[in-house]
Amino acid sequence: MVDLDRWLEIWSTLKANRLRTVLTALGVWWGIFMLVVMVAFGSSLRAGVSRNFAGLATNSVFVWGQRTSMPYGGLQPGRHVEYDTADIAALRRIEGIQYLAPRNQLGGFRGGFNVTYGTKTGNFGVMADYPEVQYVQTPLVLAGRFLDDGDLDERRKVAIIGKGVYEQLYAPGAEAIGTYIKISGVYFQVIGVTGSLRTGGEGDRDLNMITIPFTTFQQAFHAGDRVGWFAIVAKPEYGAAKIEAEVRRVLAERHKIAPDDDQAIGSFNAEKEFGKIQTVFWAIDIVLWIVGVMTLLAGMIGVSNIMLISVKERTKEIGLRKALGATPWSIVAMIVSETVALTTVAGYLGVVGGVAAVEGLGWLIAHMPDSPLGPPQIGLSTAWQATGLLVVAGLIAGLMPAAHAASIQPVEALRAE
Secondary structure (H helix, E strand, O other): OOOHHHHHHHHHHHHHOHHHHHHHHHHHHHHHHHHHHHHHHHHHHHHHHHHOOOOEOOOEEEEEEOEOOOOEOOEOOOOEOOEEHHHHHHHHOOOOEEEEEEEEEOOOOOOOEEEEEOOEEEEEEEEEEOHHHHHOEOOEEEEEOOOOHHHHHOOOOEEEEEHHHHHHHOOOOOOOOOOEEEEOOEEEEEEEEEEOOOOHHHHHHHHOEEEEEHHHHHHHOOOOOEEOEEEEEEOOOOOHHHHHHHHHHHHHHHOOOOOOOOOOEEEEEHHHHHHHHHHHHHHHHHHHHHHHHHHHHHHHHHHHHHHHHHHHHOHHHHHHHHHOOOOHHHHHHHHHHHHHHHHHHHHHHHHHHHHHHHHHHHHHHHOOOOOOOOOOOOOHHHHHHHHHHHHHHHHHHHHHHHHHHHOOOHHHHHHOO
């Protein structure tokens, strides 16, 4: 049962020293406030970075050709490595590849090209793809559909346009599906409009991209059997690192590249990069929690010191209680209860203040479209952890002054000045 008299006594004691109570509570409030805000900031930073990789398969690998740096097989260094459609069949024989997407881009990587619809013209990237690319970088289809095998087999002159392309070439609310756009003198029928799960520069690039079938690109723009680069998704049981090494080996053999020439073939391993990012954020989370807990600990030391002063001022009172039969445990319970009550109330207000600050930060980030941060979040587990810290901190802060109070002898306490 709740001992109402004890809590009324605790309230009277704290109320009798208002300034000291407020200053003591402020240290606890600031510690838990900073803990909540820093944990939320860590989640915001993680969300912002992860947003740039949104929709990208974490076990994907990208491989492209560069220049050789070593002579090999009678060939001089400095050769530019170019892939062709025969490489597609060779790579498909690698057992650990789940999805293989050869890619080309009109005008070269990150190149732009003038595209016309009616009287409007814009400069956009034109990408040639296989349907499998949707398993590497998930498209956000807003209208129509994405590429399918029939588009490649029949070399259909169809195109999927990004939302940015639509906004620049079409009037607001106009129907794009079924219309025709002209790319380098060749007409393509629009079959889909896509958005992007990514933000920032990569997101803008997705929105201003036009995708056409790979085989149509080869025929319409006289690209021959050239392949710009490969996007690959590894089977889960193999892992991206193993597939990356095998792909590099196969391509090196086919194009007469020295086995130890690391410059000739460029590659990007998304699994490795994701691992690095997760390690960094794991370290950041630990640092944030350490700083937050240390800040809270500083507040707890302040509480403990203040309670020691309080015990010293109440020496006669404690001696009188013991003379009237109070047990050491009742004295300990009294001091610890006061400490826990003070830290719990101050800590609760700190959590409320921290959540309010996080909500304000979230509102600011939401109104900053180019912000590198994502929406800050405080999970239920964090709230429970903060609550647990408050209780433990209150108990620890009260133990030393409570032990000191319990050790006071009634005769010496009554003679104290």
